[in-house]
Amino acid sequence: MSRIARRFEETRASGRAALIPFVTAGDPAPDVTVPLMHDLVDAGADLLELGVPFSDPMADGPVIQLACERALAHGTGLRHVLEMVREFRQTDTDTPVVLMGYLNPVERMGPEVFVNAAAQAGVDGVLMVDLPPEECEDLAGLLERAGIDPIFLVAPTTSAVRLQHVAAAARGFIYYVSLKGVTGSQSLDPAILGARLEAIRAISDLPLGVGFGIRDAATAAAVAQVADAVVVGSAIVRLAEQHPEAHGQFRAAAAAVVREMRTAMDAARTATPAAV
Amino acid sequence: MSEVKEAVDWAAFPDTRGHFGPYGGRFVAETLMGALDELQAIYEKYMQDPEFLAELDTDFRQFVGRPTPLYHAERLSRELGGAQVYLKREDLDHTGAHKVNNTIGQALLAKRLGKTRIIAETGAGQHGVATATVAARLGLECVVYMGAEDIQRQSPNVYRMRLLGADVVAVQSGSRTLKDALNEAMRDWVTNVDNTFYIIGTVAGPHPYPAMVRDFQSVIGREARAQHLEMTGRLPDALVACVGGGSNAIGLFHPFLGDPSVEMIGVEAGGEGIATGRHSAPLCAGQPGVLHGNRTYLMEDDDGQIVATHSISAGLDYPGVGPEHAWLKDLGRATYVSVTDEQALRAFHRMTRTEGIIPALEPSHAIAHVIDIAPRMRPDQSLVINLSGRGDKDLNTIAKLEGIEL
Numbered sequence: 001m002s003r004i005a006r007r008f009e010e011t012r013a014s015g016r017a018a019l020i021p022f023v024t025a026g027d028p029a030p031d032v033t034v035p036l037m038h039d040l041v042d043a044g045a046d047l048l049e050l051g052v053p054f055s056d057p058m059a060d061g062p063v064i065q066l067a068c069e070r071a072l073a074h075g076t077g078l079r080h081v082l083e084m085v086r087e088f089r090q091t092d093t094d095t096p097v098v099l100m101g102y103l104n105p106v107e108r109m110g111p112e113v114f115v116n117a118a119a120q121a122g123v124d125g126v127l128m129v130d131l132p133p134e135e136c137e138d139l140a141g142l143l144e145r146a147g148i149d150p151i152f153l154v155a156p157t158t159s160a161v162r163l164q165h166v167a168a169a170a171r172g173f174i175y176y177v178s179l180k181g182v183t184g185s186q187s188l189d190p191a192i193l194g195a196r197l198e199a200i201r202a203i204s205d206l207p208l209g210v211g212f213g214i215r216d217a218a219t220a221a222a223v224a225q226v227a228d229a230v231v232v233g234s235a236i237v238r239l240a241e242q243h244p245e246a247h248g249q250f251r252a253a254a255a256a257v258v259r260e261m262r263t264a265m266d267a268a269r270t271a272t273p274a275a276v
Numbered sequence: 277m278s279e280v281k282e283a284v285d286w287a288a289f290p291d292t293r294g295h296f297g298p299y300g301g302r303f304v305a306e307t308l309m310g311a312l313d314e315l316q317a318i319y320e321k322y323m324q325d326p327e328f329l330a331e332l333d334t335d336f337r338q339f340v341g342r343p344t345p346l347y348h349a350e351r352l353s354r355e356l357g358g359a360q361v362y363l364k365r366e367d368l369d370h371t372g373a374h375k376v377n378n379t380i381g382q383a384l385l386a387k388r389l390g391k392t393r394i395i396a397e398t399g400a401g402q403h404g405v406a407t408a409t410v411a412a413r414l415g416l417e418c419v420v421y422m423g424a425e426d427i428q429r430q431s432p433n434v435y436r437m438r439l440l441g442a443d444v445v446a447v448q449s450g451s452r453t454l455k456d457a458l459n460e461a462m463r464d465w466v467t468n469v470d471n472t473f474y475i476i477g478t479v480a481g482p483h484p485y486p487a488m489v490r491d492f493q494s495v496i497g498r499e500a501r502a503q504h505l506e507m508t509g510r511l512p513d514a515l516v517a518c519v520g521g522g523s524n525a526i527g528l529f530h531p532f533l534g535d536p537s538v539e540m541i542g543v544e545a546g547g548e549g550i551a552t553g554r555h556s557a558p559l560c561a562g563q564p565g566v567l568h569g570n571r572t573y574l575m576e577d578d579d580g581q582i583v584a585t586h587s588i589s590a591g592l593d594y595p596g597v598g599p600e601h602a603w604l605k606d607l608g609r610a611t612y613v614s615v616t617d618e619q620a621l622r623a624f625h626r627m628t629r630t631e632g633i634i635p636a637l638e639p640s641h642a643i644a645h646v647i648d649i650a651p652r653m654r655p656d657q658s659l660v661i662n663l664s665g666r667g668d669k670d671l672n673t674i675a676k677l678e679g680i681e682l
């Protein structure tokens with residue numbers, strides 16, 4: 001069983017929704033990332049999403065665009081991100097790590113080289129924002145053979161026909177993009193969300209993660225009642241923007257946000273177990 | 277090369293998923309996949325619809341001013357002492373460049389889709405002006421994304437767009453040029469996909485854009501082919517066009533793909549010289565990768581990050597290129613060369629003084645290459661240059677180089 005599947009079994013068994021913080025690797029500086037990953041786990045993260053910096057992050061809002069620019073100013077590229085995962089794995093062999101980014105750095109490294117290196121480093125899932133299942137057959141095959149889950153997005157605009165297609169290709173979990181927009185957009189509406197997730201559950205047994213637009217603990221708690229996992233990105237990355245030099249303060253602030261969300265999510269699930 | 281020319285059924289490309297061999301395709305976030313399916317369906321439907329095609333043709337004639345002339349540049353030809361040089365006069369299109377052929381077509385599709393809001397990216401501002409123009413005419417809301425850097429160097433076009441009622445948004449991210457404007461337009465589209473139609477300005481982007489923009493621009497090559505046959509009784513020996521994203525080039529080339537005797541040459545922006553790295557020539561000096569929704573040749577570093585480009589002409593200042601050109605290059609059906617800023621400037625002045633036509637800096641790159649190769653050809657041979665736009669928008673740039681403040 002993959003680390004991702006095992007982790008979702010654990011969270012399901014304990015009646016919790018998983019919390020998945022996203023941070024851009026190398027932001028605000030390369031040596032912050034690995035200690036930050038450990039901090040986030042200590043604060044209550046169940047899985048980690050690590051953003052691979054890209055010069056043209058088309059699906060991201062201003063917060064993550066700037067994070068990419070800060071990381072690239074230090075030269076943090078895909079090779080370094082894999083090094084970071086390897087370093088993280090030396091002391092944490094349980095927490096799944098998902099790489100999230102854009103295809104071109106992978107193409108440049110070469111899909112085979114990338115997949116081998118990712119597997120060796122201890123990567124558990126790969127989500128390429130600009131790689132829909134239609135274009136992914138080769139890479140998805142390589143990933144699966146290496147024991148890495150190809151993770152795909154489902155959006156509010158995904159038709160029923162496409163949903164079948166995406167669900168068939170997806171492994172690990174399905175990432176539901178909660179709104180039409182880029183990362184960091186306005187808050188989502190949890191009521192509409194529930195109905196959409198039901199439609200996906202009707203055709204897939206995979207856990208459902210929800211991301212884009214989860215800004216605060218209250219929203220995280222509301223989403224935790226209907227989803228298997230809550231992904232929080234811009235709300236954390238924004239803190240790196242506020243503390244570009246003070247790395248200790250950034251790490252503490254990021255951990256505090258995760259802790260607050262964790263508490264609110266668990267309280268919401270305990271209050272209404274029927275929603276699970 | 278001739279083997280290739282005979283073997284390929286050009287009409288069969290792209291395939292149904294938008295691939296030109298290994299290039300093209302649809303590499304976008306899931307949120308846009310539905311909109312692209314919808315666009316592909318309506319584009320395929322209306323390109324077969326006699327009523328739509330008749331409306332397009334009427335607009336081409338009455339609004340754009342088509343057909344544009346094929347002009348025999350006799351004096352330049354005589355001076356060069358080799359092949360006869362013909363100019364396809366896209367500088368005479370309404371708004372001053374070939375871009376409007378495409379915006380007219382896409383706007384008619386937007387109308388049929390019931391979209392009320394148009395967005396576009398622009399570099400030199402020509403595509404932005406052409407989009408603002410058709411939006412004004414159809415009464416649609418229009419937002420144009422333009423790199424903050426380009427807003428500085430192309431201010432007359434910014435003013436034209438605002439006069440036409442468009443909202444011009446300065447893009448501050450990344451390198452603040454065309455590629456970043458495209459990123460920002462994509463982000464807008466993801467957010468407003470329900471009511472918004474994105475008019476991409478070149479043969480790049482996800483499927484069906486490269487095919488659709490090519491089909492709208494192919495009017496250039498269809499006319500040029502018929503005109504050249506009528507004027508000389510034969511086909512030209514070579515076609516020469518500048519390549520930014522590649523829309524004016526593919527528009528000229530595509531109707532000739534099945535004519536094996538016709539050579540095709542795309543001219544990229546060599547900037548300060550390929551060796552300096554300060555250029556915009558992905559086909560000459562880049563490698564395949566994925567950007568802006570398709571697989572094609574790109575300018576990137578070892579880590580797969582897109583690198584800054586340079587060209588004296590904002591319209592060629594782009595790190596990618598349309599996927600069909602990538603494929604034609606690999607097949608050897610077209611060849612791609614580069615011309616430096618300095619060569620393009622010399623060609624700009626020579627065309628202006630010799631033929632009384634002030635070209636834009638983009639097609640000045642194509643002219644420079646013809647000045648180079650025509651003398652080595654025979655007088656009974658001919659070349660067609662796509663004169664893709666007029667030079668008015670570049671007068672500030674040229675004057676500044678000569679130390680004159682306009």
Ligand SMILES: Cc1ncc(COP(=O)(O)O)c(C=O)c1O
Nearest residue numbers: 402520521522523524591638665
């Ligand atoms: C006059 C002119 N020619 C050429 C181009 C380059 O675009 P493309 O390669 O798509 O024709 C531009 C772009 O702005 C332009 O304004």
